[in-house]
Amino acid sequence: MNMKQKSVYQQTKALLCKNFLKKWRMKRESLLEWGLSILLGLCIALFSSSMRNVQFPGMAPQNLGRVDKFNSSSLMVVYTPISNLTQQIMNKTALAPLLKGTSVIGAPNKTHMDEILLENLPYAMGIIFNETFSYKLIFFQGYNSPLWKEDFSDFEQVEMIRDSESLNEMELAHSSFSEMQTAVSDMGLWRMQVFAMARLRFLKLKRQTKVLLTLLLVFGIAIFPLIVENIMYAMLNEKIDWEFKNELYFLSPGQLPQEPRTSLLIINNTESNIEDFIKSLKHQNILLEVDDFENRNGTDGLSYNGAIIVSGKQKDYRFSVVCNTKRLHCFPILMNIISNGLLQMFNHTQHIRIESSPFPLSHIGLWTGLPDGSFFLFLVLCSISPYITMGSISDYKKNAKSQLWISGLYTSAYWCGQALVDVSFFILILLLMYLIFYIENMQYLLITSQIVFALVIVTPGYAASLVFFIYMISFIFRKRRKNSGLWSFYFFFASTIMFSITLINHFDLSILITTMVLVPSYTLLGFKTFLEVRDQEHYREFPEANFELSATDFLVCFIPYFQTLLFVFVLRCMELKCGKKRMRKDPVFRISPQSRDAKPNPEEPIDEDEDIQTERIRTATALTTSILDEKPVIIASCLHKEYAGQKKSCFSKRKKKIAARNISFCVQEGEILGLLGPNGAGKSSSIRMISGITKPTAGEVELKGCSSVLGHLGYCPQENVLWPMLTLREHLEVYAAVKGLRKADARLAIARLVSAFKLHEQLNVPVQKLTAGITRKLCFVLSLLGNSPVLLLDEPSTGIDPTGQQQMWQAIQAVVKNTERGVLLTTHNLAEAEALCDRVAIMVSGRLRCIGSIQHLKNKLGKDYILELKVKETSQVTLVHTEILKLFPQAAGQERYSSLLTYKLPVADVYPLSQTFHKLEAVKHNFNLEEYSLSQCTLEKVFLELSKEQEVGNFDEEIDTTMRWKLLPHSDEP
Ligand SMILES: Nc1ncnc2c1ncn2[C@@H]1O[C@H](COP(=O)(O)OP(=O)(O)OP(=O)(O)O)[C@@H](O)[C@H]1O
Numbered sequence: 001m002n003m004k005q006k007s008v009y010q011q012t013k014a015l016l017c018k019n020f021l022k023k024w025r026m027k028r029e030s031l032l033e034w035g036l037s038i039l040l041g042l043c044i045a046l047f048s049s050s051m052r053n054v055q056f057p058g059m060a061p062q063n064l065g066r067v068d069k070f071n072s073s074s075l076m077v078v079y080t081p082i083s084n085l086t087q088q089i090m091n092k093t094a095l096a097p098l099l100k101g102t103s104v105i106g107a108p109n110k111t112h113m114d115e116i117l118l119e120n121l122p123y124a125m126g127i128i129f130n131e132t133f134s135y136k137l138i139f140f141q142g143y144n145s146p147l148w149k150e151d152f153s154d155f156e157q158v159e160m161i162r163d164s165e166s167l168n169e170m171e172l173a174h175s176s177f178s179e180m181q182t183a184v185s186d187m188g189l190w191r192m193q194v195f196a197m198a199r200l201r202f203l204k205l206k207r208q209t210k211v212l213l214t215l216l217l218v219f220g221i222a223i224f225p226l227i228v229e230n231i232m233y234a235m236l237n238e239k240i241d242w243e244f245k246n247e248l249y250f251l252s253p254g255q256l257p258q259e260p261r262t263s264l265l266i267i268n269n270t271e272s273n274i275e276d277f278i279k280s281l282k283h284q285n286i287l288l289e290v291d292d293f294e295n296r297n298g299t300d301g302l303s304y305n306g307a308i309i310v311s312g313k314q315k316d317y318r319f320s321v322v323c324n325t326k327r328l329h330c331f332p333i334l335m336n337i338i339s340n341g342l343l344q345m346f347n348h349t350q351h352i353r354i355e356s357s358p359f360p361l362s363h364i365g366l367w368t369g370l371p372d373g374s375f376f377l378f379l380v381l382c383s384i385s386p387y388i389t390m391g392s393i394s395d396y397k398k399n400a401k402s403q404l405w406i407s408g409l410y411t412s413a414y415w416c417g418q419a420l421v422d423v424s425f426f427i428l429i430l431l432l433m434y435l436i437f438y439i440e441n442m443q444y445l446l447i448t449s450q451i452v453f454a455l456v457i458v459t460p461g462y463a464a465s466l467v468f469f470i471y472m473i474s475f476i477f478r479k480r481r482k483n484s485g486l487w488s489f490y491f492f493f494a495s496t497i498m499f500s501i502t503l504i505n506h507f508d509l510s511i512l513i514t515t516m517v518l519v520p521s522y523t524l525l526g527f528k529t530f531l532e533v534r535d536q537e538h539y540r541e542f543p544e545a546n547f548e549l550s551a552t553d554f555l556v557c558f559i560p561y562f563q564t565l566l567f568v569f570v571l572r573c574m575e576l577k578c579g580k581k582r583m584r585k586d587p588v589f590r591i592s593p594q595s596r597d598a599k600p601n602p603e604e605p606i607d608e609d610e611d612i613q614t615e616r617i618r619t620a621t622a623l624t625t626s627i628l629d630e631k632p633v634i635i636a637s638c639l640h641k642e643y644a645g646q647k648k649s650c651f652s653k654r655k656k657k658i659a660a661r662n663i664s665f666c667v668q669e670g671e672i673l674g675l676l677g678p679n680g681a682g683k684s685s686s687i688r689m690i691s692g693i694t695k696p697t698a699g700e701v702e703l704k705g706c707s708s709v710l711g712h713l714g715y716c717p718q719e720n721v722l723w724p725m726l727t728l729r730e731h732l733e734v735y736a737a738v739k740g741l742r743k744a745d746a747r748l749a750i751a752r753l754v755s756a757f758k759l760h761e762q763l764n765v766p767v768q769k770l771t772a773g774i775t776r777k778l779c780f781v782l783s784l785l786g787n788s789p790v791l792l793l794d795e796p797s798t799g800i801d802p803t804g805q806q807q808m809w810q811a812i813q814a815v816v817k818n819t820e821r822g823v824l825l826t827t828h829n830l831a832e833a834e835a836l837c838d839r840v841a842i843m844v845s846g847r848l849r850c851i852g853s854i855q856h857l858k859n860k861l862g863k864d865y866i867l868e869l870k871v872k873e874t875s876q877v878t879l880v881h882t883e884i885l886k887l888f889p890q891a892a893g894q895e896r897y898s899s900l901l902t903y904k905l906p907v908a909d910v911y912p913l914s915q916t917f918h919k920l921e922a923v924k925h926n927f928n929l930e931e932y933s934l935s936q937c938t939l940e941k942v943f944l945e946l947s948k949e950q951e952v953g954n955f956d957e958e959i960d961t962t963m964r965w966k967l968l969p970h971s972d973e974p
Pocket residue numbers: 643644645657658659677678679680681682683684685686718955
């Protein structure tokens with residue numbers, strides 16, 4: 001084989017292996033599920049051989065008035081500050097139809113504006129323009145403010161005005177939520193959340209065609225033996241059911257001889273006339289041969305199929321029948337002829353018919369009395385529940401559960417809401433199975449009102465116990481795959497084993513009840529068996545009377561209820577031990593918010609800049625202060641996070657990955673803090689620790705309002721945590737209910753957010769069909785819903801178009817400004833940070849590198865100059881480098897590509913610029929440079945350079961601090 005062939009062969013082999021592995025991993029789960037279902041099907045043979053989108057009520061149309069009906073002729077608009085731009089904006093704004101006749105006045109500053117506003121109270125409104133993108137509108141409460149406007153059409157001519165309206169909408173929406181939410185009690189909120197979770201579960205179940213198809217398949221398997229039995233029974237009945245008619249062996253009068261029929265021989269041994277009997281036989285349409293003279297005794301010769309010998313006296317006949325041994329059914333026919341003859345003699349009009357029927361094959365009864373197919377039906381019924389109730393595993397894996405908890409969902413509300421739908425659905429399936437069982441066994445069943453009552457008690461209990469049992473299993477295996485097929489098989493297997501144990505022990509009641517208690521899937525079948533046993537016991541004593549259930553019998557019906565209570569309790573304990581940090585005190589599970597216990601940070605901060613040290617001290621002080629008003633909204637103190645890294649080989653030690661090192665910062669009320677940093681710097685880890693999703697290895701987090709009723713967070717995670725089958729509207733409605741917004745409030749809040757973010761067209765589209773940008777917007781909008789005192793936004797604007805980003809920025813500013821809320825925002829977009837953040841912190845390799853206002857960072861890091869030189873001949877590079885260091889002794893070399901040299905020059909080296917350029921011109925001339933450039937260092941450049949500190953692989957062990965970029969010393973002069 002030559003090299004080329006060999007290579008093609010190897011490539012093909014590799015491709016085949018890759019494809020096989022890929023396909024195998026992709027299909028493994030479905031294979032498991034379907035495979036096990038088929039396995040379940042195979043058990044049939046073994047066994048028998050052994051024995052809309054539902055909408056909340058649509059939004060009620062609200063006539064809230066129109067903007068152009070807004071009586072503004074007497075209104076005065078005062079704006080500040082006065083600049084060319086603000087004047088232009090206001091002139092344009094004054095042309096808008098709704099401001100027709102309104103006087104627009106400029107005020108040099110805020111104090112001046114307030115004076116004018118007070119003089120003209122209440123017919124005045126103020127506009128304060130900010131430096132960046134936004135401006136603030138000031139209205140006197142209750143007067144003239146265009147609060148409830150849904151119609152934005154008039155605004156489309158002036159984009160600026162429309163934006164301000166959305167901004168205003170957002171502010172108003174948020175200020176109104178605080179009043180609404182306090183009105184919802186703990187139990188009221190719990191109920192709302194339960195219904196929201198039930199609705200969520202119902203929608204998911206309804207739209208998961210795979211689950212429904214699997215259920216249908218299992219259901220089909222369950223009733224398959226019954227169907228087969230019935231078909232076989234019908235076929236056998238049709239073929240074998242036949243009547244033993246006289247014509248089978250005997251000729252009719254006047255009929256020609258025809259094999260195997262003969263005439264019927266009557267031998268009269270009575271010595272008298274038997275005319276009455278003969279007459280009655282003639283009515284049966286049989287050709288008779290009567291021997292009155294005792295010529296024949298009926299036993300000799302094969303010329304007759306049968307003979308009746310009559311003896312005795314008149315009216316006291318005795319009959320003997322003689323049959324041809326080759327005619328199998330002749331005896332019953334002769335018996336029937338005699339019987340009907342006698343009936344005729346006694347003037348009875350009816351006559352007896354005899355039929356041959358097969359043994360009822362479809363009802364080969366086990367000695368419990370349960371027929372085969374029906375018994376199998378019950379067994380499969382026990383194992384159907386995992387297909388319905390294991391949805392919480394996917395919620396856990398997709399982080400949807402964490403997201404709901406962060407949004408304030410009570411743990412118990414999550415499980416109870418799910419159970420509400422799962423239990424009802426399971427009861428429905430049970431009832432359907434009962435119906436099938438009843439139809440199948442109608443003639444054998446003993447149904448009394450007491451049995452029906454017992455079933456009515458036991459069925460919901462059984463459904464609830466099995467559902468909570470599976471919730472427990474789902475919680476334990478929440479990090480694994482959803483092996484519903486496997487669990488279904490285990491349930492089937494366990495029930496079969498339990499039945500065998502009770503069978504071996506001759507249905508001993510104590511053993512039966514023990515197995516019912518120990519194996520929840522067997523409880524129903526056990527109860528059925530229990531009824532059978534009680535029936536048999538009763539029948540032995542009183543064969544005639546119907547058996548009735550005693551009070552102790554009814555106690556057995558409550559076994560599943562005890563199991564349910566036990567499972568709910570275990571679930572609660574597991575949630576308490578391993579669940580997420582709770583934001584609120586659960587009114588049902590009685591779990592209190594977990595105290596964020598502080599573990600001391602092992603690392604001492606080293607080589608930290610002054611601003612980081614100041615922030616650390618500020619954070620420590622804020623943590624210990626007892627004055628609530630001075631408490632920041634977010635306090636992150638000495639946060640440290642270590643992840644267990646991957647092993648390089650099975651013998652090597654697992655290296656830890658440090659994502660955050662001793663981070664301290666706080667966010668004040670009304671502040672937006674931007675957290676910047678390169679990929680893998682530890683931003684998301686920090687935000688996850690603050691939200692409570694991840695537990696810090698060391699350090700402490702304190703959030704405002706976390707132990708109060710409003711203790712939930714507005715969190716927009718980096719990945720979109722959504723349910724693909726649900727529509728945008730359904731997501732908003734579910735989260736609104738979780739956050740405790742009443743229906744009317746939720747409707748209003750949703751309408752406002754939808755119109756502010758222009759999501760009308762996507763309202764009823766399932767998330768899986770939305771574009772990435774819209775999906776991201778939805779995640780952001782969900783975090784805005786409700787009155788969250790803390791907003792944690794992890795790269796919210798990723799994938800959103802510039803218009804959407806602006807809407808988002810305005811919304812963030814609107815919810816924060818002049819409120820008690822604080823926002824922590826991570827972003828890679830420096831423009832976003834500049835537009836939004838009051839302060840910015842830059843993280844590199846898990847450490848905070850600098851923190852402060854944008855201006856502070858610019859002053860601190862962005863003052864140096866960047867010198868770039870491109871040489872024509874690479875041999876000149878060393879010479880040029882030496883020359884530059886000679887001319888600018890403080891120059892710091894940056895990256896070097898073959899012919900491109902980059903230096904960072906401190907301001908002191910550069911000024912005066914004329915001299916610098918003179919020197920550079922000389923270098924260009926002497927060293928034959930292609931080109932050179934000298935430019936100021938931007939914030940972006942600083943960010944990029946700080947990012948370079950983060951070397952790949954730093955996280956496995958300690959950071960190599962020798963690799964750190966040393967900032968040049970800078971002077972305070974400009
Ligand atoms: N669950 C985890 N297990 C192990 N390592 C993790 C885990 N989560 C994050 N890391 C590691 O921790 C480091 C910090 O990750 P993190 O997601 O916090 O960075 P980031 O700054 O948010 O990055 P990006 O900007 O890409 O979102 C990374 O090296 C990452 O690989």
